[in-house]
Amino acid sequence: MKGLVRCCSVTLQVIGSMGVVEKATTLLEQYPLCDHCLGRQFSILGHGLTNGERGTAIKRLLVLEGSKLLLEKDEAGKTLLRQVAVNGFSELSFATLQALGVEVELGETSCYLCGNAFTRLDGLSEKVVERLSSYEYNSFLVGVRAGDRVEDREDELRARFKVRWGESIRSDFSREIGKRVVKATGKEVAFKRPDILVTVNPFTENISLKVNSLFVYGRYRKLVRGIPQAKWICSQCGGSGCEKCQNTGKLYPESVEELISQPLLQATSGTDVKIHAAGREDIDARVLGSGRPFIIEVVNPVTRSVNLHLLEKEINSTSKGKVEVEQLEFTSKKRVRKLKAGEGAEKVYRAKVRFEESVSDEALSRLEETMEETVIRQKTPTRVMHRRAEKLRKRRILKLKVKRLNPTLIELLVHCEGGLYIKEFISGDGGRTSLSVSEVTSTPARCVELDVLKVYVEESN
Ligand SMILES: [Zn+2]
Ligand SMILES: [Zn+2]
Structure with a gap:
């Protein structure tokens, strides 16, 4: 134990084989670290703990260790308690020193790795919840952009002190924010295809959302001739409107795409809509029988819980016998690829x-x-x-x-x-x-x- 508080004399090999207490002592000797950032260096040790709890536990143990050394009249105990009080921001260590009558100067310190950003987790998570509240969603995922400088700093620290049990500051932040958002909203975290992907920078507190598209599958019949499948942009004006297209920007006033997607676009308040279909028919061909499979993609939907049964009725009534849809159901992007592969x-x-x-x-x-x-x-x-x-x-x-x-x-x-x-x-x-x-x-x-x-x-x- 004695050598560990005199880092300079300790060889790298020794650092590599250190236990948790020794390694934590060595880290705090060099850097001010908050509970989260100290605990994160040991994050794969012990289940069911947050990194903050890990850090707190380790610091408490160091305080006990320091007290023990002091009782044995070992001055190293005082040094250890001082480090935990100053670099570990530990009130417990500070109080222990005070009780022993040892003077400690507490300076203004911030965590070497996170700059105390972890202390702002609650406020930051509230902001995320606030941003999400303008959308209807069932699942989300928090991604974190910490910046290269922050990550480089942690990488260097880990290389120098041979830290092998840590996780990245990004996953620490994203899990902690995610947990708070789940608690506040009751929504679930989805690692694959979340409805909304939230990207947070905990340092600048910048938050951005990527709302994933909503996909609705169905089959359409085209009961009349003379309607193109997709909106046909006027070749003369390129869509801006001219005499040829009577300022509509398109060659045909209606398309299957518009007839079936407009009601859905309105119901979801999306910003754009795309149709993916299994092949396309000529303008003068009808589609009868069981119809042609299609998927409508709504970009940036605000609302997701659309009653598809009512939507089907609405599309069919507003299309006035020109187009009919059936078998509407929610689907995923994966199916778009399948549908397109089905063109043949x-x-x-x-x-x-x-x-x-x-x-x-x-x-x-x-x-x-x-x-x-x-x-x-x-x-x-x-x-x-x-x-x-x-x-x-x-x-x-x-x-x-x-x-x-x-x-x-x-x-x-x-x-x-x-x-x-x-x-x-x-x-x-x-x-x-x-x-x-x-x-x-x-x-x-x-x-x-x-x-x-x-x-x-x-x-x-
Ligand atoms: Zn920190
Ligand atoms: Zn035109």
Whole structure:
């Protein structure tokens, strides 16, 4: 025990093998440390203690140790008590010295590591609670930005004194603030996907919030033609409004995106909204049957507890028979990736096909037979060539059924792999798509109406 209060004579090896009491003594000999910051150097020792409690316990033990040495007339006891009183801000040590009639000068000291920021934990946590109170949330996480200087200082101290049981000042702060926020709000801490991520700098007391998006999954049907899936920004003015778009900034007054997301945006008071869908249909195609899966993402939502049943009703009534949604449910960002991966999912289309001249029954049965389980090769369609690179696409037709409506008009049911350009599959696009309906029937054909009847996607949340 004697050597430990004379640090200079102690070799580094000895420091490395020191016990808790000796190490704490050595640290306090060099630096003023508050209970939290002393305790944090031993944070993996003992469960169910805060670092503050650890520090307090260690300092008390040092006071007992110092008193014992003094009783044995060992002057080292006085030195130890002085250090714990001055560098450890210990009132107990101070009172003990006073009781023994030893004079101690207490200077204005602040903790070498935290500058006494841990004494402001309660006030800081109240500020965090205050900031959070403008939002509705179930879970949160506190992240701490302490600044490099603070962390470097602790790293140096640990390297110098071979501290192996410590944790970072950042996790100490974030846990302590988190605990106080839980106590005040009853909300829970979530390490994965919290509703709100709070970043606190305990030194500047700067607090910033990152509110995570709210995701709502559903399926939509588009019951009318002529509405684009996403908002179509006017190409002439880029959205600022011009004569061409009648100052709306968009080419179409409505979109599926706007019709289904506006009521949700209003209900959540978010700042923005995005739609993620499993593929997209042409403006002139309807989406019927079980509909197309989508996820709406609300950015910065203030409210999260939306009644989805009522929302569904509202969307369906404000969309006035143009768009219908169903199966709304809350979901996560993870599912957006799944949904997008499902762009290549199998689909069933219904198309009305007009032939330039009447087509024989024999040609129509040939069409059904030839197309079943057939791979169609498509060069980038002429109509999208201006915005898509030239590429060869191969997509399989799984099944095709023909129903005659009159000598030149038929209805096709096409079950195919996702990504097939269906209009070109019918017309042949001047030979760029092969096989095609025109090619197999030897009669020029074109698609006059197109509906998406089914989009096959994995249904797990
Ligand atoms: Zn401190
Ligand atoms: Zn415009």
